[in-house]
Amino acid sequence: MTERVTGREFFTARTVSQTLAGFRPVRRTEVETVPLAEALHRVPAAEVPAPGPLPGFVRSTVDGFAVRAADTYGASDGLPSYLDLVGAVRMGAEPSVAVPPGGCVAMPTGGVLPAGADAVVMVEYTAETMPGTIEVTRPVAPGGGLVRADEDVAAGAALVPAGRPLRAPDLGLLAAAGVTAVPVHARPRVVIISTGDEVVPPCTAELAAGQVRDATASALAGLVTDAGGEPVLAGIVPDDPGALETTLRGVLPDADMVIVSAGSSVGARDETAGAVAALGRIWCHGLAIKPGKPTLLAECPGGSGADVPVVGLPGNPLSALVVFRLIGVPLVWRLAGCEVPPPEPGTRARLSRDLASAAGRLDVVQVTIRDGVAEPLFGPSALLSVLTRADGYLVVPEPATGLDAGSEVEVTRYR
């Protein structure tokens, strides 16, 4: 940690890696039970054990004939085994016959193995040469053509682990086990506060001179939703000493996280720090990242449970979104009990031109990708349209002083 004065502000500055490793709020959301149809991407609070084994019975995996494996040993095209067909297994029903020595029973894929049998020979290696007699032209080993009653999942084993967002196949396995409701962490309630005298709601039809519509709140809401959170837009607070503190006091009791999207003036930035400092502990004010330096991280007491993380973002919408993606999104997942956020799409590309950076600072560069070439998108300033035109971003790591044209870079792609 370094204390330094930059421009007019006091910064307790951190690097991005210090922040990702060190700012780890202990708050977690409550556990709630949701039906399977609403459980996609939700995070189980604990491992969900299988109530019983799956598939639950010895099940054929092929169409064919249930046999005693020993009856097929040595069978070949030249010297088939001949077995008496004594019956057939119906799908979804208890077999009505057993397989005697020298006998067989017709089996559909997915059928229950009859008593007496220990294997299923595939129909491809059989022929019904005479009515009631099955010719087998290949041997099958015991256990062949079937799965054990607990081969998919053993009773009591984990159907799904804790802490990993549920994927589509997880819902299938839970359904197979008859688990139709899952205890998961509640979606983190992420309150988004916009500030700035110049900021007006998006629905404002005509702008007065100098007014801008609130772009950041809608975009942050999208990032929060993508991270499994529930965004709550708390509206726009004017640059008025005390107004932000009052708003923070009002939202903290019902929030799992608070984002303050700062006004872009120096005064507005100072107000965020002042209001947050009055309510909790500031962990860092200033991040060694470009764009996004004037970022603030803090924890403030909430309504119940552990302290609520508070993220103060730069006033520039592009900077705010870049920082929130890197620092805020993992925090939202963590609040829901997920320590490792799901992987993001990426691709390797060649850099089209030199990029300068400063050692110790993480640079996030928006790029387009064409034919394997990453082309940085720059403008005279950080405009939101740069972010909407980009296919993804690359990172110039903290130790590097830049990247050379032609070097291979890893681009995180937007989806």
Place this chain on the structure above:
Amino acid sequence: MTERVTGREFFTARTVSQTLAGFRPVRRTEVETVPLAEALHRVPAAEVPAPGPLPGFVRSTVDGFAVRAADTYGASDGLPSYLDLVGAVRMGAEPSVAVPPGGCVAMPTGGVLPAGADAVVMVEYTAETMPGTIEVTRPVAPGGGLVRADEDVAAGAALVPAGRPLRAPDLGLLAAAGVTAVPVHARPRVVIISTGDEVVPPCTAELAAGQVRDATASALAGLVTDAGGEPVLAGIVPDDPGALETTLRGVLPDADMVIVSAGSSVGARDETAGAVAALGRIWCHGLAIKPGKPTLLAECPGGSGADVPVVGLPGNPLSALVVFRLIGVPLVWRLAGCEVPPPEPGTRARLSRDLASAAGRLDVVQVTIRDGVAEPLFGPSALLSVLTRADGYLVVPEPATGLDAGSEVEVTRYR
């Protein structure tokens, strides 16, 4: 296309690449207008033009002083320019003063450039040495420290393109432009029909011998949701000639797509093809993919608009999900007007062991990834738990006859 007889079934078999290139239903969902808060990942039906320029006024990008650039030419630490401070711009308000020759006006970041000025000099390169006099120690060029009124987006230019699912920053740009409702394609209604005498609903507490709970429908619903669709579970149809056809007739009028999750027996598979053939055109029955060979693709007349794509999936849940991810998910996106689905996470890894395949067939192999090594997950049969334990999958391409241990492979990661 090849006509061949495999086992007991007639197959009009296709390769996966033929299918992805050739089976391209023209059906698209209706267009509906949704509020910005519900527009994330929805697909705009047409480019959304900017009603006006953004930011809409000449805007300062730094804290400093609005100047006439020519007044700063040649300024240095040794020989500063001295400018008269004639006023200050307030955030979100029309400037009340103009900048005269030899004068300057205090500017917050985001403020409106006053008349007379053509640049903003950063506060870092200034000092107020005497009250009312600003010392400037670096020259600024015309246009420095500001953005033009249409520099983010010009009036009439596209805020967001058609056909690409909306991302969080898109919502921000739309909000900035005052576009609070967006015309997007309706979520495709994807009806999921389960079949099989052995299949019972997931809520079934006690299973009779041979019964299995419907795992595939819940998992397919998850994949459909991930692809921006609206899954509609139509329940379980018994293996009864005519029952599936009746169900299909019932659901087609309100469906954008129909998935038949087949029973696993030969009879159940044949029934899907028969029922679909009675109602529409079968495009392929049999896919050169492992797992997933008994896949059927067809188009059947629906309620209105172009024909409804129908996907018949293998009875094995793992096979069904593998095929649907590869073939079905792009179809769901396409129904909503998105031709190129969003990128998926991937990673390169070294293969832990040899993999055999057949030329002309695409093999999909589930893997775990540890320390850069992709370890294939095999079982005696295709069990659903293989899919839930996997970190992702790799593909052995159609021309290849296998992959060697140690070779570098691209793994698509689950998220």
